[in-house]
Amino acid sequence: MKSILNIAQIWYNELRCICKDPGILMFILFVPFAYPLLYSYIYTNEVVNDVPVAVIDECNNSLSREFIRNIDASSDVKIVAHCNSMDEANELLMGQKTYGIIKIPASFSSDLYHGEQTRVGVYCDMGKMLNYKAILLTTTNVALAMNKDIKVERHLPATTQRQEEITKMPVEYEHVPLYNPQSGFAAFLIPPVLILIIQQTIFLGIGMSMGDSRERNRGSVIPFNKWYKNPVHIVFGKGLPYFFLYILIAVYMFTVVTRIFTLPQLGDYWTFIAFIVPYLLACIFMGMVLSSLVYRREDCIMLFVFMSVPLLFLSGLSYPGASIPEFLKYISYVFPSTFGTNGYVRITAMGASLQDVRTEYCGLWIQTGIYFVMACLYYRHQILNIVKKVKPTL
């Protein structure tokens, strides 16, 4: 009973300290609530449409014009200029008026009439991979479709419609993009970013509050007070306000943000809750451990903010984890975000069960355990320090 009272008192103190501090509130309220909306809004169009390209049609025959028309008709690419020479087209490329050049050779139609292969050149600016992908994919698809028509119409005439279909495509195939039907950018990037925001803002919030108490208590992270005697009580008391707040934030992200921006949502609600609990605990305890490096309130901004970018890449979501060197993976296991983002994406976007994300789930609990013990040891050390400092004066 006494310990519960004790924890409650520390909890109350921490909560009061948070509420009085606009800096902490900005990071733990404003950022988690506003940033997901902002990010989703930025990427709300999901895919790249109408990438501008220039075309050089040296052939200028009905076949080449058909080719160009088909490209222009696609949703991804838009032909904005017809150029007479490579120089003219290059000029547009340099001014970023277009991101690609499609060059149809003079022999285009005659090659096709003679049953020979003809080569269409596609030149792409490599400043953005998405543009390159859009241009290449569109031209390839248009070429494949035209190839099939040419094959049937000119070379292998069919007698029935069914036979024509078969000749066009002796083997039919189908591509199904799973878990992100549009192959959209938001659906891919937002879920891991949400989870990363949770971790980073927890680190920032706890770090700031720690820096705050150091400044107020002459370098000590805990006040000299009868409530602050047991490290376990301190860790729980300080962690609880964040835990309850972030449960709300996590639910908000999982439901409101996901729904407003129609991100993939196959996840089971209770699976998500069960998964997010160890994630939050691991983040909070690790935040406490990392905060031992924070001596001034503002230090934590310098320490934690830039880490977001490397952590996003280390998670193996934006850059395929299979291509990340082994030793970097071990480094990434230090941070809850690695397990958190991977697990979350699989639960929400792919409808995985806890069984499917067992590795991540266990990883988070192990982290929770380790960081809890480390946080307790750290506070114990701090308490002993205070005792040492105070004793001589007694």
Place this chain on the structure above:
Amino acid sequence: MNNKSTYRRILAISRRELGIYSRRPLFLFCLLVAPVLCVVLFVTLMDDGLPTKLPTGIVDEDNTQISRVITRTIDALEETDIKYSYPDFTEARKAMQRGEIYAFFYIPRGTTEKAISNRQPQISFYTNDAYLLAGSLLMKDLKTASESTGMAITRENLYAHGLTETQAMGIIQPIVIESHPLNNPELDYSVYLNNVLLPGILILLITLATTYTIGLEWKQGTQKRLFAMAGNSSWIALIGKLLPQTLLFSLVFIFYDVYFYQFLRFPCNSGIFPMIMLGILTVLASQGFGVFLFGVFSGQMRLSMCICSLWGILSFSLAGFTYPVTSMAKWLEFFSWIFPLRQYYLIYVNQALNGYPASYVWTSVLTLVVFALLPVLVIRRYRTAFLKYKYKP
């Protein structure tokens, strides 16, 4: 006040600043350790350049000579590594959920039989586009594999009719697309991303370090002493304080440039010199932006640092190097102008990547210069701040 005493004052303040750094490991960390750690991390992370051999699964229900040939063909493709074989679709889907594979190829029972008897079998492939990069790389490979399966069947027929390979290819694939990814022919992701990500992190660190070191004066209540040292000139105080950082961060930028363009041989068609100049201009622009923010919020250190972080993190999205700004809402396209990283990216593409004349990006260069000059707008506020304001938590 003559020039000589101005220099002396600036030097004295800079020396004092270096003294502050030496007492605080945090500065050492943010000015040198973090930028170097990040570059090592990202370069090793993307060591492969273009991710290859991504784990892929196969469901071969047909299990004939031909379906096994298809499997081997897929496995030989660059991005694809057929790592697991599953008995049915459900098993493969579950493996995808567990994250074992990024995609799988499905050959249903009877494929070979149908193909031989000309009854158009259907094969399919599934990519996990929640991992968009891996998903789309594999999509490209598996699409090629599917196309070539069909082509192979027609080709065998044509050979049987006595056509030569050239003749057959003219029928099967009359139009060939030859792609020329300009200046990054290997589609190296390390080139593509690191050239922008790392300067982005650096810009973030520069703006933060600027506001932090200026704010520290107020926080410790030494702003008046600094102002006196500067002979009551806000300019001298600020220049003296920021000069060491300008030099250090410029050195870091030069280190990046040399490492990327000389050592790792990233494409650098403009020569390294313009990139070094760009680096220095970016340092000045970011510092100018930091000074401006601190001035606008009249010395509220934490608020300006918060804004810097929000700004810096947002700039990775609004630089538009992953997802183009032209595909975002219209106003965001204009909004993106006020992010130094956006300008850096545009100039980098123009210079190092493509080696085009700089005249095409003069607006971006000008914008960076304007950023560097922003403190002019708030210098009067600094004067008031030096004399009147106290640190506000």
